[in-house]
Amino acid sequence: MLRKVSEVAELTGVSVRTLHHYDRIGLLSPEHVTEAGYRQYSEQELERLQQILFFRELGFRLKHIGEILESPDFDRLEALELQREALLEKRARLDRMIRTLENTIQDVKGEIELTDKEKFEGFDFSNNPYEDEARKRWGNEAVDRSNQALANMRPEGQKWLGEQMEALFRKLAAMRHQDPATEEVQRAIGEWYAFLNGMGYAYSPEAFKGLGQLYVQDERFTRNMDQFGDGFARFMAAAMGIRADRLQA
Incomplete structure (x- = not known):
């Protein structure tokens, strides 16, 4: 089943403009383009788009995502498993930061007193961002x-x-x-x-x-x-x- 670009946008929440941009840079091209110029996407392109969105959520840049997806060693199942682990860790870190934020609000109100160490729980700069x-x-x-x-x-x-x-x-x-x-x-x-x-x-x-x-x-x-x-x-x-x-x- 082929879907029009507007249908893909409605299904995924990704704007038509973004889908056009992905096509221009070669990151996600439609399965077929009609004589009238309408883009049509297959199930395979939807799977690729899902991968792109997972990588984007984890902070990967578009150029890097393209290199990964085009690698002959790329394995979709392996990628999904790794993305799940990374997102679970991200969720756990955000939960820790939310608790720190809530405790800090209580500290400012005078309801509790945080130690200096407790004020920074959840922050993690151990990974090299470069x-x-x-x-x-x-x-x-x-x-x-x-x-x-x-x-x-x-x-x-x-x-x-x-x-x-x-x-x-x-x-x-x-x-x-x-x-x-x-x-x-x-x-x-x-x-x-x-x-x-x-x-x-x-x-x-x-x-x-x-x-x-x-x-x-x-x-x-x-x-x-x-x-x-x-x-x-x-x-x-x-x-x-x-x-x-x-x-x-």
């Missing part, structure tokens, strides 16, 4: 190699790396009002490039430049970078771009 972005931009190999290197490192080594990264950021942040093309800034950026490659990332100059662009394109990066000083993310993007261009010259 790993998916890195995988999409530079592939799994570099990320896996870096993760393995860090996993094999002793805790004191991981701590040392964190301290070195922070020291480099503070050094560069102190220069953020300078021209990013100056030799002083470029020497410091060279240290950042060497530091990243020393951690096992194996950044090419192009990937290094892309990372700099990500600092200003992704608000999560910008927010974290600018903790070291207003405009630090923009400064780093410019300086890293210049360094990459010089390495490729």
Whole structure:
């Protein structure tokens, strides 16, 4: 049975405009397009749309979803089972946050008194929010190699790396009002490039430049970078771009 795009929209709650967008980017194309230009979707496209919506609910970007669904290794049943586990964990975390919110309201009203630890129950920042972005931009190999290197490192080594990264950021942040093309800034950026490659990332100059662009394109990066000083993310993007261009010259 083929369904018109309007019928699919009514059935799924996804707008016609969104379905047209999915078609334009090759994420979800209709089984058939009539001579009059009407899109018609089969049961197979509905199953694919369900997968897209599950992935979207879990925070995946459209480009990444397309790559997953087109992978020759993709298994729908396995994906559904993994999505169920992830959504159950998300529900449990939201339940914990709701309890924390309700308890905080009572605390503000003076009905109970929360400890500092209790005020933050349900928040979880253990997962790296940038790993998916890195995988999409530079592939799994570099990320896996870096993760393995860090996993094999002793805790004191991981701590040392964190301290070195922070020291480099503070050094560069102190220069953020300078021209990013100056030799002083470029020497410091060279240290950042060497530091990243020393951690096992194996950044090419192009990937290094892309990372700099990500600092200003992704608000999560910008927010974290600018903790070291207003405009630090923009400064780093410019300086890293210049360094990459010089390495490729």
